[in-house]
Amino acid sequence: MKTRSAMTDLKIRASQNVGLLTAIAIFAVFYIFYNLNHPRGFSTAVLIQNSNEVYALAMVAMAQTLPVLLGGLDLSVGAVMTLVNTLASHVLNGTPFEMFLGFLACVAAGAACGFVNGCVVVYGRLQPIIATLATGAVYIGFALFLRPSPGGDVDGDLSWAMTNDLFEIAATYGFAENGEAAWFKTIAWIPTPLVLLILTAVLIWMPFRRSVTGRTVYAIGSGEGAAYMSGLNIDRAKIAAFTLGGLFAGLGGLYLALQTSSGNADIPQAGAYTLNSIAAVVVGGTSLLGGVGTAVGSIIGALVLRTISFNFRIFEIDPLLQPLIEGFVLLAAVSLGALRVLKVKNTLELFR
Amino acid sequence: MRNENEQIASKPGKPTSHQLPHVVLTGISKRYGGVTALDTVDFACSRGSIHAVLGENGAGKSTLIKIMSGVVQPDAGQMSIAGQPVVFPNPASANAAGVICIFQELSLMPDLTVADNISIADPPRRFGLIDSRAQRRRAEEVLASIGCEDVNPLSRIRDLPLSRRQMVEIGKALTKNPSVLILDEATSALTAADVEKVFDILHRLRDQGLSILTISHRMHEIEAIADMCSVFRNGRHIETFVEGTRTNTEIVQMMIGREITAHFPPKHERPPDDPSAAPVLETRGLNWEGRLTDINLTVRRGEIVGLGGLDGQGQKELLLGLAGVLKSVSGEILINGKKTSVSSPEAAKAEGAEIALIPEDRKTEGLMLGMSIADNLTAASLGRYSRFQILDSAAVTEAVRSGIERMRIKVGSPEDPVSTLSGGNQQKVVIAKWLLTEPKIILLNDPTRGIDVGTKQEIYRLLRELADNGASILFYSTDYEELIGCCDRVDVMYDGRIVRELVGDEINEHEIIASALNIEGGEVPDFLAGSDGQGGAV
Numbered sequence: 001m002k003t004r005s006a007m008t009d010l011k012i013r014a015s016q017n018v019g020l021l022t023a024i025a026i027f028a029v030f031y032i033f034y035n036l037n038h039p040r041g042f043s044t045a046v047l048i049q050n051s052n053e054v055y056a057l058a059m060v061a062m063a064q065t066l067p068v069l070l071g072g073l074d075l076s077v078g079a080v081m082t083l084v085n086t087l088a089s090h091v092l093n094g095t096p097f098e099m100f101l102g103f104l105a106c107v108a109a110g111a112a113c114g115f116v117n118g119c120v121v122v123y124g125r126l127q128p129i130i131a132t133l134a135t136g137a138v139y140i141g142f143a144l145f146l147r148p149s150p151g152g153d154v155d156g157d158l159s160w161a162m163t164n165d166l167f168e169i170a171a172t173y174g175f176a177e178n179g180e181a182a183w184f185k186t187i188a189w190i191p192t193p194l195v196l197l198i199l200t201a202v203l204i205w206m207p208f209r210r211s212v213t214g215r216t217v218y219a220i221g222s223g224e225g226a227a228y229m230s231g232l233n234i235d236r237a238k239i240a241a242f243t244l245g246g247l248f249a250g251l252g253g254l255y256l257a258l259q260t261s262s263g264n265a266d267i268p269q270a271g272a273y274t275l276n277s278i279a280a281v282v283v284g285g286t287s288l289l290g291g292v293g294t295a296v297g298s299i300i301g302a303l304v305l306r307t308i309s310f311n312f313r314i315f316e317i318d319p320l321l322q323p324l325i326e327g328f329v330l331l332a333a334v335s336l337g338a339l340r341v342l343k344v345k346n347t348l349e350l351f352r
Numbered sequence: 353m354r355n356e357n358e359q360i361a362s363k364p365g366k367p368t369s370h371q372l373p374h375v376v377l378t379g380i381s382k383r384y385g386g387v388t389a390l391d392t393v394d395f396a397c398s399r400g401s402i403h404a405v406l407g408e409n410g411a412g413k414s415t416l417i418k419i420m421s422g423v424v425q426p427d428a429g430q431m432s433i434a435g436q437p438v439v440f441p442n443p444a445s446a447n448a449a450g451v452i453c454i455f456q457e458l459s460l461m462p463d464l465t466v467a468d469n470i471s472i473a474d475p476p477r478r479f480g481l482i483d484s485r486a487q488r489r490r491a492e493e494v495l496a497s498i499g500c501e502d503v504n505p506l507s508r509i510r511d512l513p514l515s516r517r518q519m520v521e522i523g524k525a526l527t528k529n530p531s532v533l534i535l536d537e538a539t540s541a542l543t544a545a546d547v548e549k550v551f552d553i554l555h556r557l558r559d560q561g562l563s564i565l566t567i568s569h570r571m572h573e574i575e576a577i578a579d580m581c582s583v584f585r586n587g588r589h590i591e592t593f594v595e596g597t598r599t600n601t602e603i604v605q606m607m608i609g610r611e612i613t614a615h616f617p618p619k620h621e622r623p624p625d626d627p628s629a630a631p632v633l634e635t636r637g638l639n640w641e642g643r644l645t646d647i648n649l650t651v652r653r654g655e656i657v658g659l660g661g662l663d664g665q666g667q668k669e670l671l672l673g674l675a676g677v678l679k680s681v682s683g684e685i686l687i688n689g690k691k692t693s694v695s696s697p698e699a700a701k702a703e704g705a706e707i708a709l710i711p712e713d714r715k716t717e718g719l720m721l722g723m724s725i726a727d728n729l730t731a732a733s734l735g736r737y738s739r740f741q742i743l744d745s746a747a748v749t750e751a752v753r754s755g756i757e758r759m760r761i762k763v764g765s766p767e768d769p770v771s772t773l774s775g776g777n778q779q780k781v782v783i784a785k786w787l788l789t790e791p792k793i794i795l796l797n798d799p800t801r802g803i804d805v806g807t808k809q810e811i812y813r814l815l816r817e818l819a820d821n822g823a824s825i826l827f828y829s830t831d832y833e834e835l836i837g838c839c840d841r842v843d844v845m846y847d848g849r850i851v852r853e854l855v856g857d858e859i860n861e862h863e864i865i866a867s868a869l870n871i872e873g874g875e876v877p878d879f880l881a882g883s884d885g886q887g888g889a890v
Binding site for chain 2: 008009012013016207210211212215218219221222223226227228229230231232233287291292344345346347348
């Protein structure tokens with residue numbers, strides 16, 4: 001067997017992930033710039049605050065990635081997030097065991113919403129974009145029913161522990177000598193939402209991507225006919241993709257409840273999260289045509305979007321100007337990904 | 353370069369012909385709408401044998417293998433494998449029974465890597481998850497076994513050239529451990545060296561007892577590998593015989609069932625070619641992305657020039673380049689002796705060029721399937737019926753009427769969606785659409801593929817009529833007979849170059865096939881100096 005040089009492999013992998021690498025570079029530049037100009041830049045406090053603001057959008061962006069990989073769009077991710085948010089504001093309290101059941105209920109509700117989306121798309125033979133426009137309205141309806149006006153009761157300790165650094169978890173629940181243990185010191189400063197984000201990616205997304213079902217999702221987006229001809233189970237993969245999307249969106253809503261200690265069936269917020277999730281997915285290097293991209297890229301995309309608003313705060317940009325600037329920055333970021341079009345020599349291929 | 357003796361020598365001892373049949377089809381029928389694709393077909397193939405299926409387009413070969421591999425279901429009839437009756441509701445069930453088909457339209461996912469694709473149906477797993485290292489090893493092994501060590505398993509299919517993709521497709525099929533292997537034109541894009549490797553593999557598999565079914569239009573390949581041949585015509589199984597027991601002429605006769613040239617309109621004497629007049633279309637040294645190399649050709653007024661050669665030798669790219677679809681084409685295009693730059697299909701149909709391209713795939717490039725027949729007919733010539741963007745509906749109606757009448761398109765109402773028409777009538781709509789632009793230069797990319805014999809004949813007559821009325825036609829066809837029957841000259845392409853120009857009596861099957869395979873390799877192609885005075889530095 002011929003040995004291949006590690007360099008060639010690396011080059012191939014890099015060339016296949018140009019979009020993701022670009023997004024990482026944009027994020028790094030923006031975030032370092034932000035910290036340099038922040039009076040308390042590069043401090044744990046700033047990192048914790050930023051992580052808190054990122055988690056929910058990152059989850060919704062991961063949720064959006066799956067339908068986009070199939071070649072569709074999910075307009076209900078914000079609604080699922082909102083529904084689970086209102087549910088969490090009812091169930092995340094009481095004894096630890098009750099809270100655990102509440103947590104499970106929230107996760108299950110998110111996954112169930114996604115499962116319903118998947119079934120409507122697969123068995124109703126509807127385009128994802130229109131199917132989820134309808135189901136999204138239904139989910140918002142449930143959310144309004146659960147929480148007609150903002151409020152709710154989320155366990156304070158849990159809320160505090162999950163939205164700070166690891167030290168606070170240890171201090172709140174009394175392990176690692178209340179967070180004072182010497183071995184714990186090295187990691188005690190890490191923000192909890194950042195850890196949750198990494199755990200979600202590593203424990204849920206990565207195994208999915210390496211499963212046959214996950215592979216099938218990519219295959220469908222790349223060429224549904226070829227996937228079918230290869231004897232893959234198309235329907236199951238589509239339903240699984242939407243279900244997992246619902247689960248991610250639900251986790252986002254759950255976290256939002258912890259962050260705000262309440263639930264709110266906020267319709268404009270749901271819409272904004274949905275649209276931002278699409279932007280994050282595209283900025284993260286995922287093709288709207290399907291088949292190419294990763295949820296990790298979407299996390300980076302969410303980071304990029306949030307970092308833009310962080311910078312607004314530092315420079316005290318007039319709020320009236322913010323949407324304008326945000327729009328231009330987004331347009332520029334997305335255009336970078338479209339540069340490949342310049343290399344296409346057969347103009348018919350542009351219309352794939 | 354390949355040579356006949358080697359091919360025959362490389363076919364080790366033919367197996368005995370009286371083996372027990374392995375796959376047996378009895379009384380299989382299949383209709384698509386009003387068209388009978390298969391008509392009570394009985395067919396069988398044995399273990400340890402390579403069985404070639406021959407027939408014209410539309411003879412029912414594709415339907416036969418689609419039924420065998422579970423893609424379509426027969427309307428009537430039974431199938432059995434090793435004596436057991438089987439029913440395949442989908443490709444997965446056929447795969448599970450060991451029937452693996454390598455389709456002409458590749459079944460690879462372009463955005464996935466080579467390794468992903470090879471193991472797509474049943475990847476190696478550890479703890480339930482795909483083991484990417486094992487998957488890569490498997491890909492490396494299978495690629496090595498078919499002599500494709502140059503393909504990196506990490507590459508995306510999209511980034512591979514067509515010939516490599518086809519080898520990956522073959523590798524993918526082999527990993528599924530087939531007992532029945534079906535190849536549908538699986539060698540059409542391969543280089544000669546790859547074909548050799550594939551044949552070696554097929555012989556090895558045959559000797560291991562596989563039942564191999566192959567569809568190919570390359571007679572010499574069938575001679576090289578087949579043990580048995582079956583000829584299909586118009587959905588019927590005509591005859592099965594041991595390879596070598598029939599002459600090529602007899603086989604061709606079985607395939608078409610009539611005299612070869614009878615259905616082509618007579619070629620007229622070459623039009624009184626004014627040699628001083630510049631050709632209507634001339635190219636000088638066209639190059640594009642390594643897929644077209646130094647293309648020099650001329651088409652004169654009233655001439656039908658054929659493009660020949662195996663599928664995928666650059667013919668399609670040449671036509672696209674002339675129609676303004678390709679970017680960064682170097683070299684010159686001269687129209688009526690004037691250097692012209694055609695930057696887009698819109699520029700191609702504008703005054704000064706007046707080029708029409710009848711594209712290869714009518715479903716994606718020829719028609720807007722959801723729109724009406726009338727809208728499709730007028731799509732290319734809308735500018736003629738409008739003033740200040742406002743369409744003159746009387747002119748449009750008149751244009752639609754004349755288009756339908758001229759091509760004798762069988763329509764209920766012009767407002768019906770074009771998708772309701774049969775394939776032949778759809779193709780007539782595409783042609784009529786372009787004729788309404790009154791083009792001077794007509795480029796045709798395999799216009800008769802997959803349409804019925806009657807419509808084909810109408811198209812042949814139309815082409816001759818157009819040429820007689822002064823159009824210049826460049827006609828690519830995968831069907832040798834069409835080139836022989838229709839064309840005044842034939843330029844044969846191989847690997848992105850025009851390797852031979854055939855004129856007059858040279859336009860026969862032997863010459864076309866020989867030059868399509870570039871068999872005279874080593875000789876300097878003498879046409880380069882002859883036809884256009886370009887000298888042709890290669």
